[in-house]
Amino acid sequence: MPELPEVETIAQGLKPLLLGRVIARARVLDPISTPQGADLFARRLAKARIRDVRRRAKLLLLDLERPGKPDLFLAVHLRMTGGLVADLDSDEVRRFSRVRFELADGGSFVFTDIRRFGTCLALTAPELASWPFFATLGPEPLEMDAEGFVGRFQGRNKAVKAALLDQTVLAGVGNIYADESLFRAGIRPMAKAASLSAPRLQGLHRHLQEVLAQAIRENGSSIRDYRDAGGNAGAFQNSFRVYGRAGEPCVVCGTKLRGTKVGGRSTTYCPKCQKG
DNA sequence: ACGAGATCCTGTCAGC
DNA sequence: TGCTGACAGGATCTCG
Structure with a gap:
């Protein structure tokens, strides 16, 4: 169960791999992982450039910028069995992939989750700030x-x-x-x-x-x-x-x-x- | 207002 | 062998 140290480790590991790269498209393989709806989620993330990868609480946050559109945050909550991994092409990753993020320069990263409790959200800055869970988080x-x-x-x-x-x-x-x-x-x-x-x-x-x-x-x-x-x-x-x-x-x-x-x-x- | 308990989900494992 | 049930757990919802 990913807690603070595990999420921090994932963020630190992904950061050098993802910084500056562009998400060409997000493929939602299991809509339960994107409560905003697969279409809206995918539409928002198209052509977004990754500016930062960080952690707040148990939440993975990717800061994104989009040409001509408001900045965006990809907020990933891993809950119990979620993971965000560079595409490994292993049977394990393939079987439990819920969202695949395809990068413009080739390659991809994947949200995996056996128990399907984890969620991925694409939020604007005001939406992130007014998200009750995020707004009421205590200090680090x-x-x-x-x-x-x-x-x-x-x-x-x-x-x-x-x-x-x-x-x-x-x-x-x-x-x-x-x-x-x-x-x-x-x-x-x-x-x-x-x-x-x-x-x-x-x-x-x-x-x-x-x-x-x-x-x-x-x-x-x-x-x-x-x-x-x-x-x-x-x-x-x-x-x-x-x-x-x-x-x-x-x-x-x-x-x-x-x-x-x-x-x-x-x-x-x-x-x-x-x-x- | 605050605390407690049920709920979601599925792989794993103990027991018969 | 194959089935059943308990268990794991973060956040959210409902109830007291």
Whole structure:
């Protein structure tokens, strides 16, 4: 499930490949991936030049310019199983291709998605700014200081993990990095955010930043489907201490890790190392 | 206003 | 062997 580090890795990998190139046409292979409608989506993207490739929250953003028309943004949300890859011509890519972007100078890149939850949108600047999901996104966790971080959690009467996953509180954290940062900070996922002292929230801020930065350095986590822009796996899954390890011994104290649900998400924690 | 739970979708895997 | 059901999960919708 692509979260902040995976989307960042994809954006950084695609950027040198796509900068300055022109989308000749977008071929929508599965209309469910383009909720604006395949025709409008394809019409908008024709002849658009790629000026930048970047990430905001878990969203891939391609800044596009078009001759004689307003600037455009291609916003791609990968959700759980989406990917944006340089055309690899592998059976896997072919089978799950949802949108193929054909470049004017030959070549292409492809939006792939097994579970079909991901979406591609072609938006003008005003449309992007007024898109409720985009407009309400919280700040980037790697760009926040401890004080700002603490302020966004204090007084919230819900599980601290649910707050971490809430994209309006902060943007880009998903299930993996929520569990991993809470373990490293020694905080139980089901503890109410409001019950945590400022020093403990500062610890969570520090560990979240560390875990996200390490994951970006290691090109993200590959479980099941995730691949970077070149089709390569990440390495951070080898650094998981709790995610997906329920029933296994804690790497710190040896206690059996406990699996449960918090905020409707599968959650793993160490009952000894993580306190409420 | 805010929180909780159901929903979407399909590949994978455990169990019979 | 082949089938069934549980599970994974981000954002959105509905309900309390």
